[in-house]
Amino acid sequence: MKKYIIIIVLIAAGLFQSCSDYLEETNPNFLSTDTYWTTLDESESNLTSIYGGMLDHFILDLEEEFYRTDLAHPGPRNNPTGEYLPWYQHRLTFDNAIVQKRWDSKYRVIWRANQVIEGLNSMTDDLKSKNRWREQMAQARFFRGLMHFYLHSTFNEGKIIIRESVPKTTADYSKALATSEEVIAFFTEDLEYAYNNLPLQMEPKSRVDAGAAATILGTSYLYRGEYDKASTYFNDIINNVRGDYGYELEQDVSKMFTTAGEFNSESIFEINYANDQQLEDTFFDEESFANRLARRSSPAGKHAEEKLTFGGQGQLLPSAWLTYEYSTEAMDTQDPRNYIDGDITGTLRTIPLRGSQTIAVVNDEISEYYKYTAPQVTTFSGTRFSFYKKYTNHIGHVTEFETSTSPWKSGRNVVVNRLSGVYLMQAECLIQAGNVDGAIDLVNQIRERWGLQLLGLSDGSAHDFDGVTYSSASLLDHLMYKEYPLELSLEGFSTRSIDLRRWGKTQERFQDLSTRVFSVADYTYLKTNNKEAIRKQSLLQMGNGPKKFSEYIDAAAAWSGSQTGYFEIPQGERLNNNKIND
Numbered sequence: 001m002k003k004y005i006i007i008i009v010l011i012a013a014g015l016f017q018s019c020s021d022y023l024e025e026t027n028p029n030f031l032s033t034d035t036y037w038t039t040l041d042e043s044e045s046n047l048t049s050i051y052g053g054m055l056d057h058f059i060l061d062l063e064e065e066f067y068r069t070d071l072a073h074p075g076p077r078n079n080p081t082g083e084y085l086p087w088y089q090h091r092l093t094f095d096n097a098i099v100q101k102r103w104d105s106k107y108r109v110i111w112r113a114n115q116v117i118e119g120l121n122s123m124t125d126d127l128k129s130k131n132r133w134r135e136q137m138a139q140a141r142f143f144r145g146l147m148h149f150y151l152h153s154t155f156n157e158g159k160i161i162i163r164e165s166v167p168k169t170t171a172d173y174s175k176a177l178a179t180s181e182e183v184i185a186f187f188t189e190d191l192e193y194a195y196n197n198l199p200l201q202m203e204p205k206s207r208v209d210a211g212a213a214a215t216i217l218g219t220s221y222l223y224r225g226e227y228d229k230a231s232t233y234f235n236d237i238i239n240n241v242r243g244d245y246g247y248e249l250e251q252d253v254s255k256m257f258t259t260a261g262e263f264n265s266e267s268i269f270e271i272n273y274a275n276d277q278q279l280e281d282t283f284f285d286e287e288s289f290a291n292r293l294a295r296r297s298s299p300a301g302k303h304a305e306e307k308l309t310f311g312g313q314g315q316l317l318p319s320a321w322l323t324y325e326y327s328t329e330a331m332d333t334q335d336p337r338n339y340i341d342g343d344i345t346g347t348l349r350t351i352p353l354r355g356s357q358t359i360a361v362v363n364d365e366i367s368e369y370y371k372y373t374a375p376q377v378t379t380f381s382g383t384r385f386s387f388y389k390k391y392t393n394h395i396g397h398v399t400e401f402e403t404s405t406s407p408w409k410s411g412r413n414v415v416v417n418r419l420s421g422v423y424l425m426q427a428e429c430l431i432q433a434g435n436v437d438g439a440i441d442l443v444n445q446i447r448e449r450w451g452l453q454l455l456g457l458s459d460g461s462a463h464d465f466d467g468v469t470y471s472s473a474s475l476l477d478h479l480m481y482k483e484y485p486l487e488l489s490l491e492g493f494s495t496r497s498i499d500l501r502r503w504g505k506t507q508e509r510f511q512d513l514s515t516r517v518f519s520v521a522d523y524t525y526l527k528t529n530n531k532e533a534i535r536k537q538s539l540l541q542m543g544n545g546p547k548k549f550s551e552y553i554d555a556a557a558a559w560s561g562s563q564t565g566y567f568e569i570p571q572g573e574r575l576n577n578n579k580i581n582d
Helices: 040-053 062-068 081-088 097-121 129-154 180-197 210-223 227-239 293-297 320-328 353-358 419-432 438-450 472-488 494-501 506-514 553-559 570-577
Strands: 072-074 267-269 302-303 308-312 317-318 360-361 385-390 416-418 518-526 532-542
Touching: 040 097, 040 129, 062 072, 062 081, 062 293, 062 494, 081 360, 097 570, 129 180, 129 210, 129 227, 129 494, 180 210, 210 227, 210 267, 210 416, 210 419, 227 419, 267 419, 293 317, 317 320, 317 385, 320 353, 320 360, 320 518, 320 532, 353 360, 353 472, 353 506, 385 438, 385 506, 419 438, 419 472, 438 472, 438 518, 472 494, 506 553
Parallel strands: none
Antiparallel strands: 072 317, 267 416, 302 308, 360 385, 518 532
16 A cells, blocks of 8 residues: 655745755744744654655656666667766766756755754653654654765765754855765764664654664665675664564565555665645656656657557666666576466566566567557667666556656655665675675575576576576676666666776776677567567667667766766855855
């Protein structure tokens, strides 16, 4: 069931844009502790506004973020979409408007979190003794810590502004940059407080719990190469060291990346959207409950034969190498799910389960896609050979966006963290510790639930194994270029960009991909009337052929220069913060 967040009170909603808006007097939006913050219901209302702030698409900015990774491409290969080219070509500057919005959106959540924290701290000792007070404080500090962690991970090599209080005068808005070490210490303290004071399982599940805090803490240590500390938090989640978190890998893979699978058993942190709330909001209102990602990634066009119309733009497309890997992963031939009609003596699926749940490709004639098979309903042509499914309501929906009257408005949640990601990060920690067998075990649990061939030598069980004896180096390569991207593509906060940067592999990766040649061929399929039809130039192939192309040439060239993988401090902050260079 969908867990809706109803925003009851939005304190100064939309007013705070980091340092962009100045107040000449004492901040009139600051609620006096003498007249407000007298009950936990009042603080709960303002806590809800923090969750409302997370609806802002620029918190994660999936629309632009994945164009600067190796996972996505902006439109057709022979005519990439212009507005996204700076991201794909890695030529962003400090005055980029979207970079500014990424910065502002996070400080807006920090502003709200600080208001709740200060309000809670002003309460009576009696209220402070309540479990509810502690849980509210832990949630507010989680989000304050999370936003500082996000900013630290993506801006100015971690040297950002620490906002630990609500600005009350003009002078409070101008602050100097903190060192990376100071920022780390600040967000770690917040996240540890959340970890120690949130329940292991929170109701409703749309609220963050201790598992979310543990995941972010572990991730932050992983990013800094402190594998032992990261592993402690990941182990706590996987093995329920402190108690039952309630997480387990989702085994019903038909639910993965669908509306029915929201808040499933492996969900740790999701941003909760809906398309039947606050219908008066526009789709570019960053506090609208509706998610516009479906329109970006779903197919566009009209299909007269099937009488279907799709309102998507088909701009956020899987990259060629990723499409090829999804389509060709080795399946476990002993798993009945990999056969048409489940008959293990029959014909294998054309596309493995992980691929078919994540992307649509023209030769997937088994998986349901808008009540039909992929070639019957999707515009494949001109190097548009795959579409992401993760943010579309593609299972059984003829109309793309359920009850919404606008193709821009989807109710699909955005998954930020889930258990399989924790498994992969723990596997990386185990590799660094020399425990290759332990890492393989974790990876194989993920692969088994997808019906994929398992890694390593056979253990005598009823599964196929690849027969490879892995070293730490070869298993880490597999993790970096197979498991991480195929399991978690188009998810999380800048995870792929950060991973490639921290591994020191970004330039090498783009240079390698820029040399790979792909082509597209025609694909013949049966229409709904059982007559043959052809989707021209729609089936991806490796190597030379008709309509050949390569990707990431511009990205490889950009990273041969002075790229760091971080954004610069944006222009708005430079103009309005007179201490930015102190």
